[in-house]
Amino acid sequence: MQLSSRIFLGLFCLLVAILLLAPTLVVIPMSFNSNKSLAFPPAGFSWQWYDNFFTNPEWLLSLRNSFLIATVVAILATTLGTLAAFGVTRAAARTGGLLRAILITPMVVPGVVLAIGIYAVYLDTGLVGTVAGFVFAHTMLAIPFVLIAVSASLEVFDRRLETAAASLGAGKLTVFRTVTLPLILPGVLSGALFAFITSFDEIIVALFITSPYLKTLPVQIYSSITRDADPTVAAVGTLLFLATSFIIVAGLLIGMRRGRT
Amino acid sequence: MSALPQTDNQTAGGRPARRLNLRDAGWLAAPAVLLLAAVLVYPLAIIVLRSFSEPEPGLQNYIWFFGSPVNRAVLQRTFVLSGWVTLASLICAYPYAYAMTVVGKNLRLILILCVLVPFWLSGVVRTLAWVILLQDSGVINSILRGLGLSPVKLIRTQLGVVIGMTQVLLPFMILPIYSVMKGIDTRLLQAARSLGAKPWRAFLQIYVPLSLPGVYAGAIIVFILSLGFYITPALLGGPRSTMLSSLVQNQVLSLLNWGRGGAMGVVLLVATFILLAIAAPLMRQKHTQTRREK
């Protein structure tokens, strides 16, 4: 590449990187605002919004709900999604392709359309504002991510290893536990992480099926932005930003180390 | 893909006989498909049904929808804005993804980090950041004022919505393009150049076509997500940047008009599937392309 185009590319990428990351950073100064306001620039300095987040039962409860629901969703979606990934990669090509197309639809159905449909069904079945209701909807939304992650590792998996183990007398479950699972584990784990975050961040369906008894963190954030204009949301945003960055940096570092050895 | 039936035969022969003779491993997907039927297909069917039956059977909701100039304008605007968002993210994403493939390991790590953090961070939080940035007294206008320029109106405008949505959706464009570019053999470029092609020509004629499947995949994902986007336009937009999703939400939650809301939802759904059907052949190219590479 020529030097000039190299410099141009470098500058352009710097701008894009800033666009990707910098806007979000604005929540950090806002979270220390001493006024109950989201107007910029923030005035003074105070920890009160962090204090509010950690002492206000509504915020803590919504955080707890989100953790609970996302954990159950991660377990359920990983199980169903991994099974489905086996089905998709090992069925006859045509069936597999069809199954994959069907199972991936939640990713392409517009969020609001899905949300009003689920809301209609839940109103009739009494699932509005229940953990089960959230878990069903979020698991369905998370399965495609698990499916993609796991089938990616299954596609590069050498099935002759299973055949070899089986021919040496290992039962089906033993083969799965000792041969297949360890090899596809990275895919399964990243699928589980995808599923957890899908549920933890999900907002559109949640806005429709929420109730005062059961709010998730994104719902609480959204209603706080629209109702309260309260910098607690900026404090929550800052915490989420730090947690996310930490997890990703840790993940990348672990991945790098594994790559080296 | 064509290797799959073969492996199937292998298992059938190579495995000790099992009591449960599942002729087709596809059954393993049954639980997931069942869940999908209950929480996706059934709800969508209800919406389609209501759009034709409430308040009374007939096409009234669709006649209302396409009869109202405001609704048509919103529908058109939804497509136009989604188009702008797709274009803007493509322009940002393509060079960025390319750079990710050519830089050294450490720099690549930083570039990946810049994509992954926003990708994983809650969309609501990122939209909140844009609300703070785009306000009339927000960061951007404060900077403009500081430079002695006149402030621009960003929040509650279409421009503001496009900026916010582009940033929120950008990772969905970068990642597919990057994953395709990663697999492109750059020796092809060297070969072309050694045969006398100018660098730019080699890039445009060899590299760009090879990267197209990633571009199609990214573009279709971003466009479809934009069509159904709700949170960002709701928080950043105003009456003149209303998108279809907000109208659907308003009909159902504020007016309890399931028929009209449903009809709008069906329009959105049909538009999405038509787009997918158009894009499917382009995506399929991906397989032939990769095979050719191998």
Next chain:
Amino acid sequence: MKKINFGLAVMMACAVSVPALAQDKAVAGEVAEGSLKGKTLTFVSYGGIYQDGQVAALQDFVQKSGVTLLNDGPTETAKLQAQVESGNVSWDVVDTADLPPYVHCGTLFQKLDFSKLDISKIPEGQVGECSVPAMNYGVVLMYKNDTYKDNPPTSWKDFFDTEKFPGVRAIDGSGDPVGGLIEQGFIAAGGDAKAMTADDIEKGIEKIRALGPDTIYWKTGAESQQLAESGEADMIMMWTGRAMTAVKNGAQYTPVWQDWLVVMDQLTIPVGAKDPDASYALINAYLGKEAQEILTEKTSYTPINLDSKPKVDDATAAFLTNTPERIKQGFQQNIPFWVKNFDLASEKWSALLSGN
């Protein structure tokens, strides 16, 4: 043996005290110690400083009764309707705008049993069949100092005059039609609000529509406050409490008090509420003298208990609407007219908001 005796004694005591409690006349602001232990009540209002103030006013009730208080909102009649129709009502006490309790009395809101509430201290004429007042306040026109400098608007007429007073307007688009504003629009169009007919609603709304496509319809009180604090609109129609908070947070805006719109939020119990007696207990506590004092001190809204003597700072006092001067300037919308024409007004109002 002793234990059984003790148990019997407790049961007897309960058997005696329960009817006794029921016969006790409710006293505003009072609640029996531990009477709602283990129960949960969902209180729905409009968020922001208003709901914060209401929750602060109810703190004593929460502590004494042992109830768990959940907050939700903002109040939307349609959401309540969806709950009532599906038979799954999760709201226990709902703070609404003026009109809904009169329009949906008996269908969405319960007819109240006034033996369970002490309404003796509520100012006259404010108690409806399905509601008691939540507080009194106003909708006031706030203008941006920078924009109008020496020639500021002085009335709603100026609000509707985009030639003499150019600039972006922001209007309450939080839900139900704002009768007072439509009446002001009708007056600005040359009409007589007192002689308004159903056909005139459109004329009033047309005047609002004529403000142009830049007009902002804010969805929540917090949003209106945000508009003022960021200086986004030049004239904002605001709830007085939000106006006060915006000014406290540094918004450079001035209120126009001539013809401020008199508003009374209402407290209601939805049809199908899970535990109406607990809802009554909450409302009764809310109506108390101290509770109302706290509410006013936090929000500037006028208490609806005649005995309340809130102590407010100057910034809050500037936005009180119950001083003699303010009472003279206030504009009272024609409630019976709007109740009668609610459906028509709603339809036209939502057409306005969705740009139709």
